[in-house]
Amino acid sequence: MPIECLVLGAGQEVGKSCVVVTINGKRIMFDCGMHMRYKDLRQYPDFSLISDSGDFTSSLSCVIITHFHLDHIGALPYFTQVCGYEGPIYMTYPTKALAPLALEDYRNMLERGGEKAQFTSEHIAECMKKDTILVDSWHTIHVDKDLQIRAYYAGHVLGAAMFYAKVGDSALVYTGDYNMVPDRHLGAAQIDRLQLDLVISESTYATTYRDSKYVQEREFLKAVHKSVASGGKVLIPSNALGRTQELCMLLDDYWERTNLKVPIYFSSGSTIQANLYHKILINWASQNVKDTHARHNAFDFRNVRSFDRSLINAPGPCVLFASPGNLNGGFSLEILKQWAPYEENLVMLPGSCSNGIIGSKLMSAKIPTQIKLDENYDITLQIHKLAFSAHTDGKGIMDLVTFLSPKHVLLVHGEKPKMAALKEKIQSELGIECCYPANNETVTIPSTHHIEAGVSDAFLQSCLTPNFKFWKTNVGSDERTPPILQVHDDRVGQGMLTLQNPRKLAMLHQIGRLRLISLVKNVNLFDISLAREITGNSQEKMASALRSAILRHIRVPVTQSFVLNGSRLATVRSMSSHGDDHLDKQAVIDRVLDVVKSFPKVDPSKVTPDVHFQKDLGLDSLDNVEIVMALEEEFKLEIPDKEADKIDSCHLAIEYVHNHPMAS
Numbered sequence: 141m142p143i144e145c146l147v148l149g150a151g152q153e154v155g156k157s158c159v160v161v162t163i164n165g166k167r168i169m170f171d172c173g174m175h176m177r178y179k180d181l182r183q184y185p186d187f188s189l190i191s192d193s194g195d196f197t198s199s200l201s202c203v204i205i206t207h208f209h210l211d212h213i214g215a216l217p218y219f220t221q222v223c224g225y226e227g228p229i230y231m232t233y234p235t236k237a238l239a240p241l242a243l244e245d246y247r248n249m250l251e252r253g254g255e256k257a258q259f260t261s262e263h264i265a266e267c268m269k270k271d272t273i274l275v276d277s278w279h280t281i282h283v284d285k286d287l288q289i290r291a292y293y294a295g296h297v298l299g300a301a302m303f304y305a306k307v308g309d310s311a312l313v314y315t316g317d318y319n320m321v322p323d324r325h326l327g328a329a330q331i332d333r334l335q336l337d338l339v340i341s342e343s344t345y346a347t348t349y350r351d352s353k354y355v356q357e358r359e360f361l362k363a364v365h366k367s368v369a370s371g372g373k374v375l376i377p378s379n380a381l382g383r384t385q386e387l388c389m390l391l392d393d394y395w396e397r398t399n400l401k402v403p404i405y406f407s408s409g410s411t412i413q414a415n416l417y418h419k420i421l422i423n424w425a426s427q428n429v430k431d432t433h434a435r436h437n438a439f440d441f442r443n444v445r446s447f448d449r450s451l452i453n454a455p456g457p458c459v460l461f462a463s464p465g466n467l468n469g470g471f472s473l474e475i476l477k478q479w480a481p482y483e484e485n486l487v488m489l490p491g492s493c494s495n496g497i498i499g500s501k502l503m504s505a506k507i508p509t510q511i512k513l514d515e516n517y518d519i520t521l522q523i524h525k526l527a528f529s530a531h532t533d534g535k536g537i538m539d540l541v542t543f544l545s546p547k548h549v550l551l552v553h554g555e556k557p558k559m560a561a562l563k564e565k566i567q568s569e570l571g572i573e574c575c576y577p578a579n580n581e582t583v584t585i586p587s588t589h590h591i592e593a594g595v596s597d598a599f600l601q602s603c604l605t606p607n608f609k610f611w612k613t614n615v616g617s618d619e620r621t622p623p624i625l626q627v628h629d630d631r632v633g634q635g636m637l638t639l640q641n642p643r644k645l646a647m648l649h650q651i652g653r654l655r656l657i658s659l660v661k662n663v664n665l666f667d668i669s670l671a672r673e674i675t676g677n678s679q680e681k682m683a684s685a686l687r688s689a690i691l692r693h694i695r696v697p698v699t700q701s702f703v704l705n706g707s708r709l710a711t712v713r714s715m716s717s718h719g720d721d722h723l724d725k726q727a728v729i730d731r732v733l734d735v736v737k738s739f740p741k742v743d744p745s746k747v748t749p750d751v752h753f754q755k756d757l758g759l760d761s762l763d764n765v766e767i768v769m770a771l772e773e774e775f776k777l778e779i780p781d782k783e784a785d786k787i788d789s790c791h792l793a794i795e796y797v798h799n800h801p802m803a804s
Contacts, residue, residue, distance in 0.1 A: 145584075146160040146161075146162075146580075147580070149173055149579060150211075150579075152554070154211070156185055163307045164308045165307070166286060170340070184215045184219075186579075187219060200227055201284070202283050203230070207297050212316060214242075217263040220270055221266055228271045228273055230273050230291075231272065232274065232275055233276065236268065240264055241417075245379070250469070253470070286308065288305070289303055289305050289306075291303055292331040293327065295321075299424055302314065304331075309589050310337050311335060313334065315340065315540070320539055322760060324389045325386050329540070331543075336545075336546035337585060339541060340550045343554030346562035347534050349535055364488070367485065372457055372485045375485070377466070377467050378462075378463065379463050384461050403443075404458070405451070405458060406445070407461060407462040418439045419439045422437070452475065460475060481518050487522070538565065538566070542570060548574070551563065551576040554576070728803070732794050736793075748790065750790060753790075765784070776804045777804070783796065
């Protein structure tokens, strides 16, 4: 059955993320967010498209929330308490802890502005008491006997997760928001290599390629220091959760090193409470935070304190974190009105804002200017856009898609022109089909389906008779180097894949031809050319059936690629193994070092046989994966994921390749 994706939010825009996926009869809602631009029901997804009758509980297998940001969870209290959804809701431990703070902070912001939210404090509390199942990274949960899900660490904010979902042979990953680069308080996104029909990825920064983290942090600190040194006040609009902790760590460290005495303030109690959760949920933080936790909790800020409203116009410089981050109301907008007329003051705008709200207007404004709020306000303060963000950039999206190599990609949570450019890049460079539907559109994605097949004993016996061939090969131009003995097992069995009835496939003896090579060591690759005059999806099913049949009886690891034609024969080819001789140790050392030196981020002068990829070369976990993939290509072998995870240095790479009998 194909996978159906109904995009209820974040289609060709940033806001109210919500995608309903139907996969082999199971229906999953990924995220249930709100759009911050609107105050009426337009801020929510159009839930009526899920069920005409309004029976959402029976219409959905489950709801999965990726993290606590309002554009991903803001509509959940409305969906459960007003719309009546009673089914299971999956989220991580930190998301369950921090979501009520984010929701209550938003509701309070509206009330202070004289507006009313679509949900109450009681709705928030009751929503969190629903059938909420907490998940941890890398743990697989069976929603029912057919549907299994698994959460993967996404970076972005504390507790953010990418979710893998599998039903039968069909599988997909929904990324939510993620970050492929580690920062001070969070690690980079991590995920297994998976066989996927579909990846649904955010594309907030689809065409942005950022400078190094060091450059971004230096520019931020330089702008803040310049303003406070001249007596100015710095407003950093940010939500109580996430970026506030990252920037506080950066400023607190800088204040300590430069001995600055300018006060740094949190504006709300929810920020202080959120900071407490960051201290408690330390296992979700970056490795550096966990490593130093015994000596000092990174979230115990020495120079940050609570803010009192009486200090708004107090003399002297200060730095203030105030919510919301997009300046679309609340305390941050109130402070902006007070501080905007003074050119020594500074506002640090977040990395992205939805179109039409105050933050986006300021980003495009030329100072001095006037901006219409409830009345005209003169804006003469300095404006600086934060260059770093908790979202991955265009390179990170391409890296993830390359690593996962799904059959299809669906882009959400981005701007339409940038999504179009990223789609073309994915299709042209990776050869993967890609789309970016608008809100309330449904797209259909082909999915995987395998059929089991039997193999006759006579056919198997015909494949087990060895047919060895030997020859010697000279390596290099040095005549003194002894030739290498090559062993080739060319065995032939005859058979034909037959469809005896609509549900029974079999490979029979003495009809057609099957060519099977290298059963001596292992079968690394099957390239199957299916020979049967059938039409439509049956060809793909036949090819899958042939693979399943061989696996059932030979029981060896197989990676397959299928090429279909119209002949009546089924041909199986595999890569031949070589003899027991291992590669020369020095040759392995030289080739491993050449692979690492050629990696773009590596300084070749630092590469030695003992160098550590992360500690000595400054690479991240994804770089580590790419080096292992390059080694696989260089030595024509496949390294299992469990072994690949252990290869974090040239020494371990050399030892693994040298001891591998299939390295060539």
